[in-house]
Amino acid sequence: xxxxxxxxxxxxxxxxxxxxxxxxxxxxxxxxxxxxxxxxxxxxxxxxxxxxxxxxxxxxxxxxxxxxxxxxxxxxxxxxxxxxxxxxxxxxxxxxxxxxxxxxxxxxxxxxxxxxxxxxxxxxxxxxxxxxxxxxxxxxxxxxxxxxxxxxxxxxxxxxxxxxxxxxxxxxxxxxxxxxxxxxxxxxxxxx
Amino acid sequence: xxxxxxxxxxxxxxxxxxxxxxxxxxxxxxxxxxxxxxxxxxxxxxxxxxxxxxxxxxxxxxxxxxxxxxxxxxxxxxxxxxxxxxxxxxxxxxxxxxxxxxxxxxxxxxxxxxxxxxxxxxxxxxxxxxxxxxxxxxxxxxxxxxxxxxxxxxxxxxxxxxxxxxxxxxxxxxxxxxxxxxxxxxxxxxxx
DNA sequence: TACAATACGGAGGCACCCTCCGCTTTATCA
DNA sequence: TGATAAAGCGGAGGGTGCCTCCGTATTGTA
Numbered sequence: 001x002x003x004x005x006x007x008x009x010x011x012x013x014x015x016x017x018x019x020x021x022x023x024x025x026x027x028x029x030x031x032x033x034x035x036x037x038x039x040x041x042x043x044x045x046x047x048x049x050x051x052x053x054x055x056x057x058x059x060x061x062x063x064x065x066x067x068x069x070x071x072x073x074x075x076x077x078x079x080x081x082x083x084x085x086x087x088x089x090x091x092x093x094x095x096x097x098x099x100x101x102x103x104x105x106x107x108x109x110x111x112x113x114x115x116x117x118x119x120x121x122x123x124x125x126x127x128x129x130x131x132x133x134x135x136x137x138x139x140x141x142x143x144x145x146x147x148x149x150x151x152x153x154x155x156x157x158x159x160x161x162x163x164x165x166x167x168x169x170x171x172x173x174x175x176x177x178x179x180x181x182x183x184x185x186x187x188x189x190x191x192x
Numbered sequence: 193x194x195x196x197x198x199x200x201x202x203x204x205x206x207x208x209x210x211x212x213x214x215x216x217x218x219x220x221x222x223x224x225x226x227x228x229x230x231x232x233x234x235x236x237x238x239x240x241x242x243x244x245x246x247x248x249x250x251x252x253x254x255x256x257x258x259x260x261x262x263x264x265x266x267x268x269x270x271x272x273x274x275x276x277x278x279x280x281x282x283x284x285x286x287x288x289x290x291x292x293x294x295x296x297x298x299x300x301x302x303x304x305x306x307x308x309x310x311x312x313x314x315x316x317x318x319x320x321x322x323x324x325x326x327x328x329x330x331x332x333x334x335x336x337x338x339x340x341x342x343x344x345x346x347x348x349x350x351x352x353x354x355x356x357x358x359x360x361x362x363x364x365x366x367x368x369x370x371x372x373x374x375x376x377x378x379x380x381x382x383x384x
Numbered sequence: 385t386a387c388a389a390t391a392c393g394g395a396g397g398c399a400c401c402c403t404c405c406g407c408t409t410t411a412t413c414a
Numbered sequence: 415t416g417a418t419a420a421a422g423c424g425g426a427g428g429g430t431g432c433c434t435c436c437g438t439a440t441t442g443t444a
Contacts (some may be wrong), residue, residue: 247401
């Protein structure tokens with residue numbers, strides 16, 4: 001999450017930075033709890049901040065959604081680097097992919113509203129994609145290097161597969177995990 | 193909790209029936225022009241009807257969307273039977289499938305809002321599906337009987353393929369038609 | 385400490401969804 | 415045909431949501 005990245009003439013005031021974080025946190029929690037259509041008034045209330053403060057920071061609803069989404073993307077990337085450090089190559093990749101499944105609900109509706117507003121190929125999504133790809137590529141390359149994943153596989157194909165799993169409506173986490181297991185098996189080289 | 197003892201249900205009044213049609217027509221046009229989020233006030237205005245009249249007929253926004261959607265499904269089915277009468281079997285099937293492509297824009301957002309509200313497997317969608325399947329099956333069976341389509345093909349697979357074409361974002365009609373041509377070729381029996 | 389830049393907060397404008405209820409139109413029946 | 419009840423009509427207004435504006439409070443600097 002982190003403070004506002006604004007290297008401008010004067011340093012950001014302490015209260016402003018604090019409120020920024022409060023708002024993004026409140027928004028993320030509210031979206032997870034009550035869905036993407038939570039009112040901005042409710043979010044400002046949760047953050048203990050006036051509605052005017054919210055709107056100075058985020059000129060409209062979409063801007064707030066963007067901030068929360070970027071926050072989520074960041075944590076997806078962070079998880080990748082965390083797993084890469086602590087787990088064996090294949091397990092790290094598996095854990096990362098598994099962490100996608102089930103967290104889809106609020107993120108899916110977030111992504112849905114954002115694509116509706118910005119377009120799927122907007123610069124915003126492009127840049128999110130780049131970051132996730134970079135993190136995923138690290139995991140995949142390590143797993144290939146250790147011989148646990150077939151070298152000819154492409155990251156984007158794997159992510160599309162896993163993305164397809166999370167997109168299924170009314171998908172039980174258990175069912176999704178079974179599908180994911182199949183995909184994970186499919187990544188391994190043929191036994192000799 | 194008796195059924196009404198009076199058998200004399202009065203017929204729908206002429207003005208009521210007229211206004212119903214006016215509203216559905218206005219809604220369909222407005223959705224096609226300005227998207228699914230057109231306000232109900234705007235639709236009532238277009239239909240030349242008070243907002244109260246709209247709400248008596250359609251207790252909420254979803255009900256109106258349903259009516260328009262059913263209307264579209266009906267016309268999809270009608271087209272199928274029309275083509276079946278006027279065209280050769282394969283051409284009829286092809287024309288019907290082609291009529292899907294390009295009309296996806298407003299229908300897609302309609303279906304999107306409806307699934308969000310009702311669920312993909314709601315009775316409403318089930319019944320829509322049944323009707324479309326019945327119409328499509330007629331076309332497919334005729335095309336199979338005339339030897340223009342391989343007998344082992346399933347209607348649902350074909351419809352999923354074509355549905356997939358229309359789902360692509362930013363798909364040019366021209367591009368969609370090319371993809372459809374490939375699918376249509378794929379339906380024909382292997383040449384001897 | 386004093387002052388200017390910056391931030392805060394909520395009242396209020398506008399649009400939308402939906403309800404309520406007094407007035408109008410229609411179908412029926414003597 | 416004309417009277418009458420049932421059915422339908424329409425729009426004011428309540429509730430809520432998004433967003434703007436501006437007077438007041440806070441913060442960093444000299």
